[in-house]
Amino acid sequence: MDQQWSARDQHRDAVLALLHRGHQLTRGEISHRLRLTRTTVSDLLGDLLESGVITVTESRAAAGRGRPAEVLGIHPGAVRYIGIDFFHTGATICLANSAAEVVATGTVDYEPGAGWERRVATAQRLIGDLTTGEVHLGVLAGIGIGLPGPNSASWDGFAHRERPMEPFHMVRARIRELFADSFDCPVLVDHHIRFAALHEATSSGESDRHIVYLRLSTGVGGAVLGSGSALRGAHLLAGEIGHMIVETGPEAAECRCGRRGCLETVASQGAVRQRWQDIAGPDAGVESAPDATPTPVADPVTLAGLEAALVAEDPRALALVTDLARTVGRALGLAALVTDPDEIVLAGEVAVLLEPVLPVLRETVAQNCLTGADLELRIASATTQQGARGAIAALRSTDQLPDYFAASRTSRSPYLTSGGRHVR
Numbered sequence: 001m002d003q004q005w006s007a008r009d010q011h012r013d014a015v016l017a018l019l020h021r022g023h024q025l026t027r028g029e030i031s032h033r034l035r036l037t038r039t040t041v042s043d044l045l046g047d048l049l050e051s052g053v054i055t056v057t058e059s060r061a062a063a064g065r066g067r068p069a070e071v072l073g074i075h076p077g078a079v080r081y082i083g084i085d086f087f088h089t090g091a092t093i094c095l096a097n098s099a100a101e102v103v104a105t106g107t108v109d110y111e112p113g114a115g116w117e118r119r120v121a122t123a124q125r126l127i128g129d130l131t132t133g134e135v136h137l138g139v140l141a142g143i144g145i146g147l148p149g150p151n152s153a154s155w156d157g158f159a160h161r162e163r164p165m166e167p168f169h170m171v172r173a174r175i176r177e178l179f180a181d182s183f184d185c186p187v188l189v190d191h192h193i194r195f196a197a198l199h200e201a202t203s204s205g206e207s208d209r210h211i212v213y214l215r216l217s218t219g220v221g222g223a224v225l226g227s228g229s230a231l232r233g234a235h236l237l238a239g240e241i242g243h244m245i246v247e248t249g250p251e252a253a254e255c256r257c258g259r260r261g262c263l264e265t266v267a268s269q270g271a272v273r274q275r276w277q278d279i280a281g282p283d284a285g286v287e288s289a290p291d292a293t294p295t296p297v298a299d300p301v302t303l304a305g306l307e308a309a310l311v312a313e314d315p316r317a318l319a320l321v322t323d324l325a326r327t328v329g330r331a332l333g334l335a336a337l338v339t340d341p342d343e344i345v346l347a348g349e350v351a352v353l354l355e356p357v358l359p360v361l362r363e364t365v366a367q368n369c370l371t372g373a374d375l376e377l378r379i380a381s382a383t384t385q386q387g388a389r390g391a392i393a394a395l396r397s398t399d400q401l402p403d404y405f406a407a408s409r410t411s412r413s414p415y416l417t418s419g420g421r422h423v424r
């Protein structure tokens with residue numbers, strides 16, 4: 001009995017491998033390629049069609065007088081990869097099929113003060129909400145989870161005097177375990193900024209870019225990519241440009257890493273908003289801007305007032321972002337000096353504010369590295385999905401079904417059960 005099931009599972013895997021990455025074939029072509037009888041293939045495809053794993057994509061006219069042949073492909077709603085970006089205030093989730101098309105996505109805020117246990121539960125609930133109708137996890141191959149750096153919440157909330165912080169590598173292990181248990185699939189965990197950088201590096205189709213990536217958002221995170229893969233370092237701290245010290249005076253603000261004067265303390269969303277409020281006072285327009293566009297991340301802090309002042313060419317606002325461009329430019333220039341990238345990519349809501357002062361930013365970077373003005377620098381389009389999409393790119397590159405021939409050499413099936421996997 002076991003052997004029969006095993007042979008059937010192998011055939012099922014072989015069909016999925018054939019149709020993986022958007023390939024489409026007729027029943028006859030599948031039967032020919034797999035050297036299986038039409039009856040066996042027909043039976044197998046019937047089950048896969050019924051469970052929504054594959055679908056008829058078109059009818060192909062027969063050469064002679066025969067009936068048109070149905071062309072089959074993986075169902076667009078069959079989710080193969082789940083990418084999750086846990087940022088400081090919420091999580092963004094993208095579900096992608098085997099052709100790497102994102103078929104469902106959502107963002108959810110954590111409750112204030114929520115620790116990782118509740119954050120994970122919140123994200124798992126969202127996955128449950130997203131897998132409705134034709135979107136299902138029947139062929140899920142893996143989950144990629146992007147996490148913020150070590151200075152985050154603990155398992156059951158934020159640290160206070162009586163309760164010391166649990167080391168973040170322990171928290172990370174528990175997060176991985178929870179997802180692996182709930183979804184019964186491999187789980188890939190990395191810094192969410194590294195995943196975002198990977199998305200930027202691979203979205204153009206080139207896979208071997210050297211990139212310095214910096215995201216200026218609720219936090220300031222960096223990553224360095226060499227030949228298309230992110231440098232992780234001995235302690236998973238490579239590329240933490242946000243914690244480069246940029247202020248050393250007595251005014252230097254305390255950072256969430258416990259030190260003072262990090263780039264994050266002057267270039268994060270909260271820091272920039274505070275600075276604008278200090279400069280502009282009652283006309284900062286932060287709380288009361290009537291047409292304030294909500295920020296992409298769910299954070300009460302908005303930069304709408306400063307944005308409006310920049311549009312109106314308020315000299316105080318321009319002075320603020322010019323100063324910011326010089327500070328950010330110095331940090332990026334040093335990162336470029338050490339890593340010699342093809343390109344510097346800036347992302348996040350604060351980065352968008354630097355658009356009017358890009359020449360200042362470029363000039364400062366050039367002064368601080370050896371590649372000077374030749375070094376490309378761009379501001380990525382504002383989206384909350386880079387981290388989750390980058391996690392999907394990472395999962396794709398490690399997928400056990402890269403192509404049919406590779407899969408046919410694999411002795412152990414990546415599909416451990418003949419049924420679908422469901423969120424518990």
Ligand SMILES: [Zn+2]
Nearest residue numbers: 243255257262
């Ligand atoms: Zn810091």
